[in-house]
Amino acid sequence: MRRAELLMALVLGAFSAYLMVKSAELPIGWIPDEGPGGGAFPFWLAFGMLLCCVWIVARWVRRKSPPSRSTEPYLAVTTRSTIIRVIVALTLMIGAIHFIGIYLSIPLFLLYYVRVMGGHRWPLSVAVSVITPVVSFFFFEIALRITLPKGYTEPLFYPLYDIFM
Amino acid sequence: METFDLLMQGFGIALEPLNLALVIFGCALGLFIGAMPGLGSVNGVAILLPMTFLVPPTGAIIFLAAIYYGAMYGGAISSIMLGIPGASTAVATTFDGRPLALAGKADQALITAAGASFIGGTISVVLFTLFAPPLAEVALAFGAAEEFSLMMLAFATFIGLGGDDIPKTLFSIFIGLVLSAVGLDIISGEPRLIFGGLPGFFHGINFLVLAIGIYGIGEMLWTIESSHDGVKVSQASFSIGRIATHLKGLKHSLKASFMGSFLGYFVGILPAAGATPGSIMAYGMAKTMSKDPDSFGKGNIEGVAAPESANNAASTGSMLPMLTLGIPGSPTTAILLGGMVIWGLEPGPMLFVEHQSFVWGLIASLYVANLFAMLINLAFIPAFIGVLRMPFTILAPIIFVLCLVGGYAPTQNMHDVWLILIFGIVGYLMRKLDYPLAPAVLAIVLGPLAETSMRQALLMSDGNLMIFIERPISGPIMGGAVVLFLLPLLKLLRKPRVPVSD
Structure with a gap:
């Protein structure tokens, strides 16, 4: 936990500095008759972020904040693998949406989560994986008229569009 | 009596078939969300906001407000039955609710919680009805400088009253404001902070992206981690007779409920405080004022009534500054505020003038929601206890x-979906290190307003910062903000006087 606290402060500090540089692409000073330039607001706020990071590191050195005193691991061993698997599964699902669309990647994600991670029976896992996208289709595409991304599976939906829209 | 007439008109809107159906559905859904360990009103409102595009704006806000209410009732269910707060707002309910459940009095605790929530809700809505119109009238005179000072005051409450690590709280406020600045500059129209030149950043970072990231993805990761060990649901049996007996027994905890209601309401108005500290304070107050303080924590029914009335009252309280001043009193109302802006209902004093029927429809719907949340709660307690047995490995992926x-729905851009994932993961990692995230959500909602009002005010004064202090209304507000900012510093200065033992 102690190492994570320092690392997080350093990463966030570097991000603040990047934000300052990025804000400075626009005028950060006073423009006559226009007031502060477009970059001034984010620039000074990012500067504030940087100061906070310095402050957090200072407190880390003096062991003032609870995480900087904690000897516990940042991610508990018992849950670490679960969390990482969830994050990887989510990332893969979102990545897959670009190619195979929402209506294939969501069932795959649900099937993996409910069947493999949750250890539920096949019938239940399949039911959850089928009902969720079907409900999403009717809610978003039919009721709200919001087209969800379908990637290469788009042609498969033409008959459905003909029926419902 | 003008208020009364307007309120009656409001009931006309709140009782329209569609709106009434939305209130009832919202309450039931809110109860369900509240009862789920780990999910509270803020998660429900953030995740479900995009779904409300289906109905007209008034109905959507009424629906979301009903979820807010229902979740406050529902939080008590898992606090009592599992000993795990259903939402952070119901933490104090576990102190006595859990011992009562373990002693076989779960039904009494649940019914008292529902009754006390109803008292808290009712008192606070009445207070709200009386306070809102005059406050909105005063706020009509506010200009850019006052608006900015008010926002500073809102942020200052996090520093002075939030109780979290100060540099981390400040960081959270700053990063929320910076993220709100991404996109096109409001005044010059120039693009700024376009990271990596990605076109998705040109339309800015929608507050919903941050809110769903933090309160959806981040919260679920957090819950997966914290609910790793199996939990045990207590037993409770119900009958009409027992419900009646316990409702009659409510009169013994009436004092605690009333106190909790008033305290919760006023604490709820403050942006940093809200329902969680409000309910804990109400619990503490009920304990100190009780004839038998030692029985608290061992199963005193007043220890359930006080925090439950307070958290409901606080949820109404947090709507007061949101509607009248445009400053949200809680993370949930911050998301509501963002939603209202999307629908073209800019909160603030003008709302009471321009969208009078909407405002009063919403206020009347709070009365209706409060009643239905209690009825649904009492009628379906066994069903909500069933919710607690639902396996998390099915609910989480859904x-x-x-x-x-x-x-994806609001902007229909995959760019936002990726951002949600990133915010969710980073938010989760930061939360583990005690970074408070509510200030960031508040900041991203208020950011565009804060920047515009600051730049307008500075333009008026030709760059003179004194404008925030010299104007008659802005001055005291800014003064209050400065005092709150310095409050923790004063505590630090006083500390060295305490002799250090080691």
Whole structure:
């Protein structure tokens, strides 16, 4: 936990500095008759972020904040693998949406989560994986008229569009 | 009596078939969300906001407000039955609710919680009805400088009253404001902070993206981690007779409920405080004022009544500054505020003038929601206890999917879905290190307003910062903000006087 606290402060500090540089692409000073330039607001706020990071590191050195005193691991061993698997599964699902669309990647994600991670029976896992996208289709595409991304599976939906829209 | 007439008109809107149906559905859904360990009103409102595009704006806000209410009732259910707060707002309810459940009095605790929530809700809505119109009238005179000072005051409450690590709280406020600045500069129209030149950043970072990231994905990761060990649901048996007996027994905890209601309401108005500290304070107050303080924590029914009335009252309280001043009193109302802006209902004093029927429809719907939340709660307690037995490994993936699809819907841009995932993961990692995230959500909602009002005010004064202090209304507000900012510093200065033992 102690190492994570320092690392997080350093990463966030570097991000603040990047934000300052990025804000400075626009005028950060006073423009006559226009007031502060477009970059001034984010620039000074990012500067504030940087100061906070310095402050957090200072407190880390003096062991003032609870995480900087904690000897516990940042991610508990018992849950670490679960969390990482969830994050990887989510990332893969979102990545897959670009190619195979929402209506294939969501069932795959649900099937993996409910069947493999949750250890539920096949019938239940399949039911959850089928009902969720079907409900999403009717809610978003039919009721709200919001087209969800379908990637290469788009042609498969033409008959459905003909029926419902 | 003008208020009364307007309120009656409001009931006309709140009782329209569609709106009434939305209130009832919202309450039931809110109860369900509140009863789920780990999910509270803020998660429900953030995840479900994109779904409300289906109905007209008034109905959508009424629906979301009903979820807010229902979740406050529902939080008590898992606090009592599992000993795990259903939402952070119901933490104090576990102190006595859990011992009562373990002693076989779960039914009494649940019914008292519902009754006290109703008292808290009712008192606070009445207070709200009386306070809102005059406050909105005063706020009509506010200009850019006053608006900015008010926002500073809102942020200052996090520093002075939030109780979290100060540099981390400040960081959270700053990063929320910076993220709100991404996109096109409001005044010059120039693009700024376009990271990596990605076109998705040109339309800015929608507050919903951050809110769903933090309160959807981040919260689920947090819950997966914290609910790793199995939990045990207490037993409770119900009958009409027992419900009646316990409702009659409510009069013994009436004093605690009333106190909790008033305290919760006023604490709820403050942006940093809200329902969680409000309910804990109410619990503490009920304990100190009780004839038998030692029985608290061992199963005193007043220890359930006080925090439950307070958290409901606080949820109404947090709507007061949101509607009248445009400053949200809680993370949930911050998301509501963002939603209202999307629908073209800019909160603030003008709302009471321009959208009078909407405002009063919403206020009347709070009365209706409060009543229905209690009725549904009492009628379906066994069903909500059943919710607690639902395996998390089914619910969690469905919620993840809802977050991503819901996050895609408003802008229909995959760019936002990726951002939600990133914010969710980073938010989770930061939360583990005690970074408070509510200030960031508040900041991203208020950011565009804060920047515009600051730049307008500075333009008026030709760059003179004194404008925030010299104007008659802005001055005291800014003064209050400065005092709150310095409050922790004063505590630090006083500390060295305490002799250090080691």
